[in-house]
Amino acid sequence: GKSMKLHIGSSCLIRIRISSSKRLCRVLRAEYSQLERLHWPIQHKTPLIYGDIAPSKSRNAVPCTATGCKWPKSGDYVYIPVYISSSYTSAERNIIIRGLVSFHSSTCIRFVWRTSHVDYLYFYSGTGCWSYLGRQGGLQAVSLRNNGCLYHSTVQHEVSHALGFHHEQVRSDRDSYVQVLPQNIIPGYEHNFEKIQTNNLGTPYDFNSVMHYTKYAFSKNGQPTLLSKANPSLDFGRATSMSANDIARINKLYGCSE
């Protein structure tokens, strides 16, 4: 049968203890079959906004806007429970885990295995690469299709959405840095390029952000949909990992101490 690979090498994703003496990774194993059945119906049913950001579910519980859609901080760290679908191979799982762990070394975000946590990220191979924006409450899907989305930068990108971050090219100050060419955008996808009132947290516009689209995103004709105003020949949006600004933003939004 399927085996759960809960370890990288010989260590858990993160070694913290919950109220009981059981390690998080041990508890997760027991819930596996139940969780898979619970998660099955959500596949293939989520429409998207902004290309890879799923619209929020309406909820009668505490709306995430009350807390800015941030994940709660506990002491010095922001613990975010995760569950990774067992449909991934161990190699695929490890790409996701490596992406998650990369936040540990540069921010105060700490991903923990979901046990009985109410709010958590559920990684699964859905219809493409997409995420919700900020904490939604409850099971929060992050789709990383096994064929096409399992790259370090893509994991970081979708997780950054879940932390509350928009695409770089829709920043409130983007008009000073980037030109949108609507004549080259696939009809119906123009909304992906609409400017948004974002909190830029004092960090500069960054073409090397892991959240920046490529020059040819949603192009209908192979021509650019975005151009750098300072340097129209600049190629961008090909970050292979989070930039220093991406990391600084996370640390500012979540009040991580140095």
Ligand SMILES: [Zn+2]
């Ligand atoms: Zn995105």
